[in-house]
Amino acid sequence: MDSASIYYLGVTLFLFIVFAAIVARTYRKAHRAKGEEPKFRMMDDDQPKKHDHPET
């Protein structure tokens, strides 16, 4: 296997480790409530927040 192939696979492995870290962070118990918050807040987003649009 040449150096380009080793580099290619090395990047793959590095990205896999990053992905595993994201999964671990997302699914840790302490993050549970915060991780699910956006799905509730998006249900009521049809009006912008006050003072956000001085031109209106």
Next chain:
Amino acid sequence: MNQQDGYADDIVKGFVIWSMVWGLVAVLLGVFISFQIAFPQLNFPPYLTYGRLRPIHTNAGIFGWGIGSFMAFFIYITQRLTRTSLWSPALAKAQLWLFNVVIALAAVTLAMGMNRSKEYAELEWPVASLVVVLWVIFAVNIVMTIVKRREEQMYISLWYILATLVGVAVLYLVNNASIPVSLTKSYSAYAGANDANVQWWYGHNAVAMVLTTPPLAIFYYFLPKATGVPIYSHRMGVVAFWSLIFMYLWTGAHHLLWAPVPDWVQTLAMGFSVMLIAPSWAAVFNGYFSMNGQWHQMRENYLVKFLIFGITFYGMQTLQGPSQSIRTFSAFIHFTDWVPGHVHMGTLGWVSLVLFAAIYYTVPRLYHTEVYSIPMANMHFWLVLTGQLIFSITMWIAGVQQAAMLNATNPDGSLHYSFIETLAELYPYWYMRAAGGVIYLAGLLLFLYNIYKTITVGKAQAAVQPA
């Protein structure tokens, strides 16, 4: 800017209307070229031949209808999920003009035969350069809106939107790198197997970043809005997102199985393609689980029908795609009619059903009215579903038959059928494919009429309301 809501929604109206125009062009051309296949005498050289109309069909469909709608809904969704107005409505207006100029230029140049001969990257360098300008304008506006957001945590749709913006930019710049020799002709910056590898890295990730991540962003936003119930799991959405992004990067070479690219690259592409089933089906399950206790809405809420059938086709597509990446199956169905069947299940089934739902949801809100006719919307659903199924199923059957005939050998190893014999057997399927296209077109016309009436009624109501 829509003064009542504080969001820049006028530009969304513009993109929705123009994307529908290009969508109609795409389907009209699609139906016409399907008839050209069944009746070759309908080819009128040099401009109205299958070879020139087919890339216009794909560009109008993927970029005119698809990207046009995505631009509309990215602007619509981003403002709401960040609870802030668009960073620059003026830039978005310029984006709308440039978008239409680019799509029109694409149609004209492709009809004139100016073509880089790269799948989904056909546009010659002057038009391709305009696409880059267009994308930069779009990306800057959306990213700046997200930067000044009022919500700390980003909802999953925003992740998909950002991935689309970054992904398309990287793919497009790398694969469109070319050496111009005149205003209308250029040569790829790569050669041989490298060129093929870059092209299919682009080609497959265009499916990821244009036909998967944007509809998912839209699906994740509009399903909860349509049902009135939050999605099942936001965290599952986030993990599926990152998983999808990582895996898609390596799958392009599955288009080059049995080609002169390194064997381990092919195997890696095949492995990651099969692994892609997991994140794809995580999104499908997220959609299905969101319907827990809400399945009655499939009967009562026409929007849910579009969205759930859309995600179902996504699920079927993401089982079929990885299966096709396996060497033996790929060798069987490659270069057969199976492939257009697969592609159209994705574009007509997954992408378009989700976009129809999003347009039905947003247009009445943008014009402060109700949808003109729900029975008409239901009829639209059944027509496009029937048309799409006829198209895909006939092409799958045709593909298997074609593959079987092309692979059949005599005891001495010679081919059992000549190529022309395999073609002759396909005509009945091509007639059915054209009929499926006509049914889909009928559904689309009903949809356009319904939206047109919704808009005109909305405008009439606004005109009679006291200021």
